[in-house]
Amino acid sequence: MKIFFDLLPIILFFASYKWAGSNAEQAAQWLNHYLGFAVSGGSVGVTEAPVLLATVVVVVATMLQILVLKALGKRVDKMLWAGLAVVVVLGGLTLWFHDETFIKWKPTVIYWLMATGFLITEIVLGKKMLRQMMGGQVDVPEAVWRNLGWAWVLFFAGMGVLNLWVAFNFPTDTWVSFKMWGSLGLTLVFTLAQGVYLSRHMAPTEAPAESGKQG
Template identity: 40%
Template sequence: MKLLFDFFPIALFFGVYRLAAMFQQPSFDFVTKYMSWMISGGAIKPDQAPMMIATAVAIVATTLQVSYVKLRGRKVDTMLWISFLIITVFGGATIYFHNGDFIKWKPTIIYWVFGTAMLVAQLAFKKNMIRQAMQEQIKLPDEVWAKLGSAWMLFFFLLGAVNLLAAFVIFKDNDSDWVTFKLFGMMGIMFAFIVGQTIYLSKYIEEEKA
């Protein structure tokens, strides 16, 4: 359930972008009429409208996530606060400067913040954040926890680099393909990593059950 909750703004960004791209002229008219006050110079090109609308929707969606958690009297976790801050800053810059490059940096910044936080926690405080998150569900030898923590740190740094490669090299002139890759490609890489991790840990899970 939490995975779907976290996934909501990403899926919404993809869906709105695709829909706006299909109806580019109405999307352009919408941005011109309702969003021009947010944009430097007050005007954009028609092909920029889908990114502007999708970014605005993603900002609203993340804001609603934070509001929903707080209204239920629950603590907003650090990951959600970071996502909210980054989408607001980089999404806002995307709309104001009508430049999609800002929002393309958003996944990389988030992944690198997570990787850096894990690295600082490990080096400065001798804390393994992966162990803290998972130790109630599974018992592992200390050396395995250490390997797992290092693997996640490296994975986040590499995933951030992959996004930059896709956004500014592979799909440099094709926002539509980058949006698709952001949803399906990045999630596919994440899923493959988790499956690999599960396979690696399976023998320890079996030993624990035995």
């Protein structure tokens, strides 16, 4: 359930973009009627309507995530606050300037913020955030945690670069699909590889001592 909640903005971005792609005139009319004031010139064209509608949806979805967590009395992660700030700023610029360039930068900015967070927390401060995220139940040498910290730093940095390469070398449709399926798939593969790496360095479990000898 938590995974679905975390992925909800991406899922809604993808779904709304695909819907608007098949109903571009209706999407443009809706945007002009309700959000014309937030668009330079006050008018949204049919060709730009899909990505602009998807941008509005992802901004609203991210806001709702935080409101739901607040309503349930749960802690809002710092990265979610950062994500909200990034999507509001870049989403607002996308809408105002009719320019999808800004929202295409959003995943990269988030990835690089996460890379920076891991670099500072795991490497510089040595707080072993990964170990805390796993509940402190995984027993491996300190060097393994440090290697994993560097791995996540490089992964997020690389994903940021990859997003830009796809965003500005392929059609927007391809970028939207990559944002939904490609980035999710790569993250899943990397996470599984991390699990394999951890399993190879975990201390063996000791067999329980015998309670007594049989006579």
